[in-house]
Amino acid sequence: MFRYGNYDNKYSAPEFDLHLGVTYWVHMDWDGFRNFVDNEIIHVAPADTIDVCLANTGRGIPLISLSELYPLPYSPYQPTTPLDFSDRLNFGMKATFIRYANDPYGRSWFNDRVIDNSKSISTPTAIEDDSKEYKLQKQVLSTAITSLDASSPLVIDVSTRNDYEYLVHLHFFDFEKHPQNQQRSMEINFTDIIRQSVTLNYKQLHTIKATIPEGSYSISITSSPGSGLHPMINVYEIYRALPQPKSPTYERDVDAMWKIKDAYNILRISWQGDPCTPEEYRWEGVICNYSESIPRIISLDTSSSKLGGDIVTYFSSLMMLASLDLSNNQLTGEIPQFLAKLPKLKVLNLTGNNLKGSIPKALREKSSTGLTLSLDGNPGLCQTGSSKTTTKKFIVPLAASVAASMATLVILIYISLVLYERRRKKQKVLLLKKAGDLKSKNQVFCQDEILSITSNFESVIGEGGFGKVYLGRLKDGTQVAVKLLSKSSQQGFKEFESEAKLLSIVFHRNLVSLVGYCDDGDMRALIYEYMAKGNLRHQLSGLLSPVFPISLQLSHKGTLSRPNFFFFWVDFPDNSEGFESVSKNACKDALQFSCTT
Template identity: 45%
Template sequence: MTNIQYQADDMQFGQIYNVSSNYNFDNVIQIQKQLITLTSFPYGKRNCYTLAPKHGKDKKYVIRAYFAYGNYDNKYKPPIFDLYVGVNYFKTLNMTNDASIIRIEAIHFASTDKIDFCLVNIDQGVPFISLLELWPLDTSIYQTSSTLLTLDLLTRINLGVSQDNNSFIRYTDDIYGRSWEVQEGLKENPTRTSLAIDLDELVDPYKLPAEVLSTAVEALDMSYSLEFKENLGIDSEYYVYLHFFDYQDRENGQRRLLDITINGFDDDNDVRVPLTLSYWKPNSIVVPIKQGMGIYKISIEATLDSDLPVMLNALEIYRVVPQSDSATQQGDVDAIWHIKHFYNISRMSWQGDPCEPRNFTWEGLVCSNGDTPRISLLDLSNNELTGEVPEFFACLPRLKLLNLSRNMLSGPIPKSLKLKSNNTLLLSFDGNLAPNQTGSCKNKKKIIVPLVASSTTIILFLIISIIVMVICRLGKNEKVISSSSVKDELLKLTNQAFSYSEILIITNNFETMIGRGGFGKVYLGTLQDGKRVAVKTLSLSSAQGYKEFQSEAKLLMHVHHRNVVTLVGYCDESDTKALIYEYMPEGNLQQKLSDKSSNVLEWTKRLNIALDMANGLDYLHNGCKPPIIHRDLKTSNILLDENMHAKISDFGVSKTFANDNDTYVTTYPAGTPGYVDPEFYCSGTLNKKSDVYSFGIILLELITGQPALKGTPDNLSHILPWVNLKLRTGDIQEIMDPRLQGKYNSASAWKFIGTAMSCLPQVPIHRPHISYVVFVS
């Protein structure tokens, strides 16, 4: 009996399963019971265990996890997923078969009071875990070039013992909980001592188990060496730990002198370490292997002066885990966790580190870049928060914006927060209960519903000048024309019906074709007052047909917004069907982003186009009664006027809803491949969040300059997986349109990417409402 006390898994977003009864895992008796159940994580991209070791921070720990699939889901297909320790990618877990048991183990230095162990879904099955252990370790052992490095265990073998005798050593034999395996098939001579080993009398900081110290392998004679073949590539840095305990009696002052060599192919790159063993004294040797060398052979041989052959008791090899990201500043982490618990925030993304990795930043947060990320914006609006405003918010010294609007908060705003709001902090508290108000609301349990959108949607707060320009521009436009004059003008335009002969005159007998769409050809036209228009004709062979023609005309008769294309009139005469629109001289967004375009779209223009699109879509979803979903948002449907203002067009497959929460189920084709909500392929369901997904894809195109879909029909490449892959590098230049030549603000670029990614979860409920994107932009 080990007397290890395991705690129950209380992961909020996990689901507990039993493995199939066909799998009993009797080859690991000590943990057999623990492996017959597992926790699966079907929801969310990242799910994290936050471990709080009793020994606290600035200590080393062994993190060990077991994964036993056992066909729990009856799919006979183990998943592939990523593991993170802290904020850094650890490794990808890939099982070979249903009955496999994978053990992963890390030696991790905890610089904070909490350690995050995260499972990340990479769209190759549902992540799961069977057992997770945390063991305290003596900080003086497993030394590396930097205390903060995390080590990934690749090999740990106990030498000199047969598989039948003792195949697995762990706690209680090993007080650090390390598990030791046996390597069979060695040609060397296995040895064992019958002498009792009193661990308390030995000076051994590694505290190797007596079972490991009492067995070894020895070279057959003085001319032989011990060799271990490996195949560890040059891309990583490694540490080799060789454990010796010479328990053989000496005669007449015999010496055991050894030479340790790593690889042995090139004198300039080989690692050579001399060693002298003393009787009954444990000796552990650390051999660092630089990145670029790799490990292909470990050789230990006796020197010419040695009286005794080579012997070795145990061997460990670790890979250094690259430290690609830095954890959020600890004070910010403590403050945001206090806020999370104070309001009982139960949000799937609020797991692990708040800011890192960047593609997993908590929803509602924006963090600054740099060596140590800091929380700079926090949006908790529209969450039905109740109670008072705690002091914790003032513990975020780099916070520039705090949005607590439209909740049910009451009581006074803390003085420290008021002071910050008078200096460095923009505080929004609109739509809450009056300060100092008391009553039943104040005594209610603090609750929260899921946040309505991702933090990283707050693109432009960090570039205030752009926001000011946009607001001024929009404000000025709205003040030029009174509401009554707008109404009169629109009624005059949208009620205009044109005859076929008038269409001929307007287009000068269809002289200049400026485009081609699903309906048919589009021609340039000029009205009597000199105003240029676009005349979209319906081809008799049109794939979209008369039904879509009528739908677009009907919708646009009642849709009037500066970011939605204006319908000037229509023609419905015999075989002639045409829609007449305001002319958009700068064409469409697809053309502007094409690598065939001679003019590169500047970064600020891309930001403004994104805001225009969001405003137009917000109007369709929330300003129209009944609401409208577009169903075919794409770059070719985003038109640009002479001032590069964007307008949404092409409403042939749009759908009106009876109310804001309505959902439409159809088997009728809608949308364009590359832009279509994945939920539609599964269930045929369409709603406002379907448009939000398409909007997110367009944002990725604005950021990357890449099309939503490219390649041949047999080898199509989608933009979202490509961006996800690039995000792992953490290098913004890998993602940004190279035609920008670096002329962009990296902070706004990261926020722009975050906005796009927040719109693209597979599950629609995890996407923000477009009104939120507009609000924070």
């Protein structure tokens, strides 16, 4: 029901189009701003939901006052297409409009027509007939009209539009008693095109149905020869059969689009009703193929729509999708494998998100055979790695905590000594600045990149509890040391992770810098800056003599279960003095933790 009450002080009711799903229903218009319009429709729903769409046509904002839904489990109307209510007359009743609260079909009844050559008749006797499947109210069947004389017909003009078919129901219920063996027989003519005859039994409902084609008609009801009784009618109903020029979108596509909308809380105003049909109200960012009998979605653009979280699996149901644009959102997680299984996909744009991990192998292979794949602007995404994924999460940098044990921690330390000239008999010994200015970038490397950096693990430069250390070279020529976690390592992934945690948060000129890491598939590796002058053992073995090792105990409140030690050394000239003072200064300069020499 629609009623305009001048809520906007414009004294002009809006005009808009009304759609039932993909079917155009009616153009809404008012004769005056205080009038109301009541529209009914009988529709067999193809799905669990029914969409009633108020389409803005630029003549005011659409409105609706009341919406009611009545189930018709055993509908006598049996529509093959939606049936729009056109007219319903209850002949003979005193009121011009009435609606009965206990009507299971929620029908409204009118008596606003004057039928020439007719008179009203009624009965005060309660009618016990339940009118079978039509469920007509007793009050409706207790009134009727008859002609003024038996030889005169009842003529009812029916005004219809020329571009629709109409379904007509004529209800007859003879509540008058007649002499024995006399029955009311009548001939029904629809403008001489359709002719039917009917003989009524006392207090038994009889209904005639007819479908009339396009045009204007008159219904003529006359007494059959020999009947001797006046023609009569109680009720008639007329419905307009709405054509359905377009089929709804493929059901799986519709279901997928609504789940995508709900998953990302997409608030685009056009994302209502059917995604493809009517075509002029197609969802924003959606392109459909209408060449087949059922529309299919072939392109989806949700770029710059503030989508967050993982790429949901509902996209996999859009099997005809040729183009998918998810760029410039806040999508996270890894690129899912199912995107490579979309058989028609030719364009995939994932730029400007926060995706991570590796590109699925199947997707990389598809990109070499016709798929245009755009991935720029995803800092954590490894664009050359394998499609394998790991079952453990390894994220660098991690939360600031100093946690490692002596048995599980191997720190490569390089200390160089620079001895400055003594000035005015005061000795100062300073630790050398680490060679180079390489800083930890915490880069993410893939398996393929590790293989390239190390030339397929060509040169071994060391070995420890984790595994072997290989010489490598980055693309810019910088030499690095690649520590590869062996599958047979007794220290395992947890200790490997602990080392990465520490080096990602502790930075000092006397500690080796962590360049990056690889956690791709079965490969786990740490990439350090390369120490050209050797490792700690070389330094302590006398290559830089004399060497005084300093034990540096690190502790951090609430994070360590036992002390942890790092080793530094200081090289003194032969005539050095004040070892105690120098060692304390070196220890103090090393790290801001508790220091023991």
